[in-house]
Amino acid sequence: MPHATFDGLRVLSLETRRAREVEKLIRAYSGDPLVVQSMREIPLSSNTACIEFGKRLLAGEYDVVIFMTGVGVSKMMEVLSTSFDPETILEELRKRKIVARGVKPVAALKELKVPVTVTTSEPSTWREVLALMDQKFGSELSSYHVAVQEYGATNPELIAELVDRCASVTKIPVYQWGLPHDIAPLEKAIHEIMDGSIDVALFMTAVQAIHLFHVAQEMGVAEELRRALSHIVVISVGPTTTEELLHYGLQPDFEPSRPRMGFMVNEAAQYARKVLAAKRAENAIDPGTTAAEASPPPQSVARTLQRSVPQVATSTSTMAGFRDGLAPLDVLQQVSSSLSSTDPLHVVLSRIVVCVCAIVPCDSCFLYTLEEDKLVLRASRNPHAEELDHLKISVGQGVTGWVAEHREPVSIPEHASEDVRFAPFRNLPEDTFEAMLCVPVLCAGRVVGVLNLQHQKPYFHTDMERRLLATIGVLVGAEIERARLETENLQLLDRLESRKLIDRAKGILQRDLKISEDEAYRMMQKESRQRRKSMKEVADAIVLSESLRSSAKS
Incomplete structure (x- = not known):
């Protein structure tokens, strides 16, 4: 069974949230990691768009709400909770048709007890979301007012397609990504790519690609960076990230079988050296020539790139190598x-x-x-x-x-x-x-x-x-x-408190009505059946009435 190993290859990752974990995984597979943080999560300068969405949601102006990320669900509720009662917002969401892209927003919505109408399997892009909406709603979509929770940056293609299909479309930005305060490590990573010091580049989000090329453009070396990347192994975590790389004229070599960090690093370790050898042989780069100086491969501009990026097959025997890294x-x-x-x-x-x-x-x-x-x-x-x-x-x-x-x-x-x-x-x-x-x-x-x-x-x-x-x-x-x-302890505690409350209520009835304990209990039991209330609720009402009388007398 094949063993996964980078065998000393220099591996670049632009991961921020889980930088230590990805560095550890690369080392575990005998790689030489260069992990550079490429982004930071920043609060929106104003939450007015999200607050306005809350007002319009409560007014019943939306038919469909699309959630693109699990983090977006949580962030949206955090923002809305500053101005509205969270349960009221959730009640309104439960009345709408909810569309979720992948399992993460589904899990977040399930925790909030918000049912999902349309769910895409992962990995998925905005195209799968749109296709399933067309399939589910059909011609009715043209009459729907739709709100879209955005995930860091606007997806103009999705918005444009929705505008063509729907009565109205509202964007709800709830969080966004910014460049790191210190971009020097990113600049250094770009120089290492162009110098040919990097063998493998891992892109785990579309924002990583956006920020890398943004810094390269500011440095005036965007085209040199693209050429250099085309001569090393480039791995995209999934279709959304692949689309962003294609936008910059860069064709990823493959996507992992699962859009997860562990699978991505494992499969990169299995296949990177073979892919790198093939690319070097095809391009016949002179050892003294840097990757940035080498001629770009034929048909490498964005408009001629294939959108079908190979994906590692699922459940293959080579996946057993994943155990070696964890x-x-x-x-x-x-x-x-x-x-x-x-x-x-x-x-x-x-x-x-x-x-x-x-x-x-x-x-x-x-x-x-x-x-x-x-x-x-x-x-x-x-x-x-x-x-x-x-x-x-x-x-x-x-x-x-x-x-x-x-x-x-x-x-x-x-x-x-x-x-x-x-x-x-x-x-x-x-x-x-x-x-x-x-x-x-x-x-x-x-x-x-x-x-x-x-x-x-x-x-x-x-x-x-x-x-x-x-x-x-x-x-x-x-x-x-x-x-x-x-749970059992809570139930026992609740029963004990109920018993105490019922006993107190029985005592009040015995005193006021001059009846026996058994008669007081049967009276409360009859009231419970007639009003379809629990004995605890009936007892609580009796005790509350007694408290109000006592307060009035004093």
Whole structure:
């Protein structure tokens, strides 16, 4: 099985948020990293556009709201919460048709309990968003008033297409990116590219490309930079970033199989040296000539570039190299950090799914929790918003139910649907996949859930993968059990407080009406049934009435 390694290649990354992580990954794959921060997140000078959107949303002026990023959802709510009641805003959003680009905005909206009407799978560009809107809404789109949450910079193509299709289009800028305060490291990186000191360039967002070429234009070397980049290995994280690179006349060599940092670095380590050798042989660069001085390859201008950039195939055997860059202890540390956070259980479980997908390059991942005698889907890698918290599997049903019943892991490398334990679920198209790995989530020897990984193509799970997932299952099991006990404690506390309140209300009725305790309880019970209120609510009303009488007398 191929081992992923840069074998000493000089690798440039313009990552800002996760600079340390990407540097560590490049070193883990024997690369020589140059990580230069290319942007900083800055607040908008004015939030008037977002506040105006809130006013118009409450006035019922929008039919469709498009969310392009998960961060954008959070930032928008932060801004709107400064001027409006958040729950009122959310109630209005729940009445609209919501369009989300990819799983991140879906996850953010799900946390806010805002249902999503149209979702694109990732990686996706504005074209996929538009195509699905056309498919979902058809001719009705021409009558819709649409708002678009922007993600750092305006997408003129998307806005132009929406203007042609819709009654009105409103842009909602909620955050933006600026150049770093100190651009000297970026300038130095540009010089290193042009001097031929860089072998591989990783572009993880479109803004990285925009800022790199902006600085190059200010330096007066934009064309030299483009020529230099065309002679090294250029990797784009996905279609949106690829489009921006094509805009500058630069054709990426490939996109990773998953638009994630870990997959990108791993697959760059696998294929970069081979791609670099081929490009150097094709261009026959003299060793004494810098990349910037070399002649550009034929048909390298933007208008002739192909828009179809090859993507590394999913579920290939070479993906096993991904394990080499993430040591088991590092992965367990990530899991432990997620579990130790104070976030809600849903958020924690979603993060665990992300960590699991980093260990095994799967095409889908489901995390079920055992509640009474049913396994309930609580987290998913793929967007199954309508199934989360609703899909239930009986213990013993299908491979997942079998694992819960027997407390044993199951690894099926191919033809999973032919296994005698297999049971299809019509709402989950992943059940047509070839390979599967299921492990029980345990706490104190008791099953509290199941982790289910699936692959579109045959996949032979290693012993290390199985053991690491089993360990994660134990960690997650402890967190699920803690959450269950916490819920039970809250319920017990609520029942205790209710009992105290009911007893107090009974005492008031006994005193005022000169009746027995049993008669007072039956009277409250009758009132509860007639008014369709809980006993606690009836008791609360009696106690409140008593308090008001006492206040009036004093």
